[in-house]
Structures are given as C-alpha cells and as structure tokens.
Amino acid sequence: MTSTRQTAVMDTAPTSLIASSKEKYRLCQARLNRGWLELALLSIHGSLEDGLRSYLLLRHLPAPQGEWDALLRQIQTHGELAEADQSTARLYQIDHLHRCITRGEAVTIAAETMQEYQRVAAEVLNRHGVLVVVPEERSTIAADTSQVPSWMSGEQRMRHSTRILVAALVLVAALVLGAVAISRMPATANLPDILLAGVSPTRSNTPLPDTASTASRPTAVPARALAPGRxxxxxxxxxxxxxxxxxxxxxxxxxxxxxxxxxxxxxxxxxxxxxxxxxxxxxxxxxxxxxxxxxxxxxxxx
Known part of the structure; x- marks a missing residue:
C-alpha cells in the first residue's frame, strides 16, 4: 500500500509540472500578442523550468528547483540537450535576462529576440516531452519601433487604419486642389520675338572647366559599414x-x-x-x- 501511494505521488508531480509548463507557454504567447515582452520572457522561463523538471522527475532523477545552472547540467547529462548546442546558449541568455528583470534592472528585449527565445523554448520543450506549438517565423522589426505591427491590439489596429485613411484623404485633396489651380491659370501670352541687331555670335577660345573633375563627389559608404541611419x-x-x-x-x-x-x-x-x-x-x-x-x-x- 505504501509503495503504491508513493508511486502515485511521483506520477502526480511530473504531470502537474507538464500542465504548468504548457499553461505558462500559452501565457507567454498571450503576452507577446500584447507586446509585453519582459513579462513574456518571465513566462517562457517558468515554462522551461517546469517542463525540464518534469522530464527529470519522470525518470526518477534529481530535478533542482530555482537553480538554473544545476538544472541545465542535469538535462545535458540525462536529456536531449548537448552542451555545445546553440539552444543551450539561448537558455543561459533567457535565465540571465530573467534574473535582470526580477532584480528590477532596465532591460530592453527586441521583438525578434523574443521570437527567437520562444522558438528555442518550444523546440527544447518538445524534445523533453512537453508538446507545445512552435511559433511561425515573423518579419524583422525595425529598430526604432516601439510595438510589433503584426501583434497590434484591436484598438491599435483601428488607430493605425485611421491614420492611413486620413493621410490618403489629405493626398487626394492635395491632388484635386492642384488640378483645379492648374486649370484656372491664364494662357501664356504670345511674346514678340526680339531681334538684337549688330550682335553676332562669336566663339570663345577660353576652354571650359571640367566640371566633372572639379565638383566634389560624395564619398560612398560601404554597404556593410556602420553609418548613421542604418x-x-x-x-x-x-x-x-x-x-x-x-x-x-x-x-x-x-x-x-x-x-x-x-x-x-x-x-x-x-x-x-x-x-x-x-x-x-x-x-x-x-x-x-x-x-x-x-x-x-x-x-x-x-
């Protein structure tokens, strides 16, 4: 009876962790849709920790809690994650950002960086028994934008559409007013030809300066060089x-x-x-x- 009860407890803990990992992964996606990138990273970190711990517990192996380095070492030894794997470096980056955010440090996470972290997390979780949906590739976001255009909320999309409509109306109005102004211009009067008597064209022997060689030409910036605006x-x-x-x-x-x-x-x-x-x-x-x-x-x- 005692062994049966202990087995039931061992089975319940990994199952609960798997459910928690999936729920936190879904929460990460919801926060990404709203543009809450820092909160999304906290969710993806929790999803990874729960998912990897469940993998170890199902195999009756030690599963450190709150000790990221020890947890990853266990996964590298007994799981499907190699030390030289590029995903391993990403997992350490996720943990470093997680610690910075929880300490209250000023951290900026780009949308494309968070997309990469989510993709890596999905692949790692799927390899260790937690089935989640791998996100699709999204387009690169410009560096000076504050939100991800494809992730705008309904209100943001409405404001964005309104701005486009207003700009289009202004452009159409400008074209109409320009056409009206041109149609109302008076016809050009026929000016009499003026003949200058006693003046004959002469050829000058002074050579013209080579404007192509004397004009200052802008220096081209190499395509892969750093420059303002790039x-x-x-x-x-x-x-x-x-x-x-x-x-x-x-x-x-x-x-x-x-x-x-x-x-x-x-x-x-x-x-x-x-x-x-x-x-x-x-x-x-x-x-x-x-x-x-x-x-x-x-x-x-x-």
Missing part, C-alpha cells in the same frame, strides 16, 4: 558577457553609466558617430526609443 545588430559573441550595455557617454563602461542593456541579435538604429576615444570607436544607437553609446566591435551589419 540598422545594425548586436553581435552574438560579447567577450563572455550575456548582454550589451548601452552607455550614457562614449568611452565610459562603468555600470553606473549604463542606460539600458540589450541582448545579442537585437536590432538597433545607428543615429550618430563614430566618436573615437582611446583608439576605440563608439556609435550612438537607438533601440525602442532609448539611446546609448556602443563600441563598434559590438555591432554588425547583416
């Missing part, structure tokens, strides 16, 4: 750092001067620069309407 991406390898800190001033790398921290792969808009300090180039970038300075080697053009 969209750049945070590099994946940040020399051991999980996130890139955008600084208030170029050259100052102190934590106190960090304005916001962004994850690898995040799209940013280059707005100014470069500024060279101590032999290092710095660029001012904008992400989700927040601006800060980044070293050049932390950015790339794709």
């Amino acid at each position: 969209t750049a991406y945070v590099v994946e390898d940040l020399d051991g750092q999980a996130m890139l800190g955008l600084q208030m001033q170029p050259g100052d790398t102190s934590i106190e001067q960090t304005r916001v921290r962004v994850a690898p792969g995040t799209a940013v808009l280059v707005v100014a620069g470069p500024v060279e300090i101590d032999g290092q180039a710095w660029w001012q970038v904008r992400v989700f309407n927040q601006e800060g300075w980044s070293p050049a080697e932390a950015l790339e053009i794709r």
